[in-house]
Amino acid sequence: xxxxxxxxxxxxxxxxxxxxxxxxxxxxxxxxxxxxxxxxxxxxxxxxxxxxxxxxxxxxxxxxxxxxxxxxxxxxxxxxxxxxxxxxxxxxxxxxxxxxxxxxxxxxxxxxxxxxxxxxxxxxxxxxxxxxxxxxxxxxxxxxxxxxxxxxxxxxxxxxxxxxxxxxxxxxxxxxxxxxxxxxxxxxxx
Numbered sequence: 001x002x003x004x005x006x007x008x009x010x011x012x013x014x015x016x017x018x019x020x021x022x023x024x025x026x027x028x029x030x031x032x033x034x035x036x037x038x039x040x041x042x043x044x045x046x047x048x049x050x051x052x053x054x055x056x057x058x059x060x061x062x063x064x065x066x067x068x069x070x071x072x073x074x075x076x077x078x079x080x081x082x083x084x085x086x087x088x089x090x091x092x093x094x095x096x097x098x099x100x101x102x103x104x105x106x107x108x109x110x111x112x113x114x115x116x117x118x119x120x121x122x123x124x125x126x127x128x129x130x131x132x133x134x135x136x137x138x139x140x141x142x143x144x145x146x147x148x149x150x151x152x153x154x155x156x157x158x159x160x161x162x163x164x165x166x167x168x169x170x171x172x173x174x175x176x177x178x179x180x181x182x183x184x185x186x187x188x189x190x
Contacts, residue, residue, distance in 0.1 A: 058103025058154030061174050066090060068178060073185070078090050082137045088152075089138070092185045094145045098138050099177075100131035103154040112163040119157075127151050128167050148184070152177050 034098065066075045066088060074091040088099035106120030116123045128151065135149045141168070149169040174187055 059101045061154045062101045086134045096145045099150045104157040105155040107158045109160045
């Protein structure tokens, strides 16, 4: 009987030992999983913060260019209208330029009709869709005005987007923005 109890006790000790090992390993995997989730979240937050900082730098480049316009033009930066944030609006008479700034670097690929485009391997929201929505809101608010959609690239971005001719948007670099505004604001036919 004593031998049976000692064997039972030994089995019990082995089960407890294995259980403790499994429990420790189980906890180890949970801790590793939690750390992985936290690191991914941190990476996401850092990337998002970096994207906002880079975007603001591009908007500032355009803002500096638009500051060179004469007082004949009314310039509004970071305009909020009907829940939309519009980077820049330039008005002269009944002509309104709605400017979406992208400080992107790389090659932008896709089709103008796609909701998302590919920027050097990353999926990005189509700026033509984005600015089209901005222009619709501006047209509703100011129905008597002519609204011009402008996508201004502040970075070194090569466009490889098909069917661009189907878009009403004007695509410019920062350096070509002011000459375009001067030229077209004097010509009401665009």
